[in-house]
Amino acid sequence: MAKVAWIGLGVMGFPMAGHILKKGGHDLVVYNRTAAKAKEWVEQHGSGQTAATPAEAARDADFVFCCVGNDDDLRSVIIGPDGALAAMKPGSILIDNTTASANVARELYAAAKEKGIGFIDAPVSGGQAGAENGVLTVMCGGDADVFARAEPVITHYARMIKHIGAPGAGQLTKMVNQIAIAGLVQGLAEAIHFAQKADLDIPTVIDTISKGAAQSWQMENRWEAMNAGKFDFGFAVDWMRKDLSICIDEARRNGASLPVAAVVDQFYSEVQKMGGNRWDTSSLIARLNASDRK
Structure with missing residues (x-):
């Protein structure tokens, strides 16, 4: 049993912290910017x-987990007089589940190391449902010995945990994940849109092609939403655009070419203009159907 602090109780962090409590039996202290959520x-x-404060939550903790919105949010709860690092003890470990930049991961790793604190960048994939069911995929960057100590606690909310490499490698792998998803969702949106225009029976089509080379998690889990045009759930368009902006920014630095990701990001901006900021990412099909009505 360890003393654990959890910072950030959004749609992901709220259930993830719950799994650590229920499955691990650890002593938990929670912090959220909106105090009512922590209560x-x-x-x-x-x-x-x-x-x-984050510092109060982190005091005397063996493990401090963080799951917030972006780089600036992360810095605000980790660095500074009220940040977690101000109160963490030497030998403790900070695990960051935020999807953020590789640069901020390396920055926090260095700041933690100066204080004798371990740091793991550990973004997750699996969405709200994965968080609620404790079956997330966790991509980790950081020192191997620190990862080995943190892994048993991370396991409580994960189905797959993998140490990828050096600090920032977890965030870079999450970028790979989001780049792949962007193309898959757009392809699926176009396929279902085409099938609708061709007056095909969509359930029959999906049942058939999902058994072949076109199969994907997105197809299995999002075709019904696309076909019905109902998107009030899931991973929000605003969040996906944030993630894609991180991918595109990193690509400018490392020289990668991301033409599909860049185009899909612009398609999502059109969905936002339709009022779909909080719609699930499967709502890409909505702009295709809207164009038909013009």
Whole structure:
């Protein structure tokens, strides 16, 4: 049993912290920028404590987990007089589940190392459903010995955990993940749109092609939403655009060419203009159907 701090109780962090409590039996202290959310977490789980600042949450913790919005959010809760690093003890480990840049991962790794604290960048894939069911894929960057110590605690909310390499490697792998997804979702949107225009029976088509080379997680889990045009769930377009902006920015640095990711990012901007900021990423089909009505 370890003392664990959790910073950030959004749609992902809220259930992830719950799995650490329920499956690991660890002593948890939680912090959220909106204090009412932290209070709700403690009341719902009937255990744990709330903290007024990230530093208060992290004090004396063996492991500090963080899951917030972006680079700036991450810096605000980790660095500074009220940040987690100000109170963490030497030998403890900071695990960051935020999808952020590789640059900020390396920056936080260096800041933690100066204080004798381990750091793992550990972005996740699997969405809200994966977080709620404790079956996320976790991509980790950092020192191998630190990862080995953190892995048993990360396991509580994960189905797959992999140490990829040096600090920042977890974030870079998450970028690879999002680049692949962007192309898959657009391809699936166009395929279903085409099938609809051809007056095919969509369930029959999907049942057939999902058994062949076209099969993907997106097809299995998102074709029904696309066909029905209902997107009020899942991984929000705003979040995907944030992730793609990180990918495109990194590509400018490393020289990678991302023509499909860049185009899909612009398609998502059109979905946002349709009012789809919080729609699931499968809503790419909505802009295709909207263009038909013009």
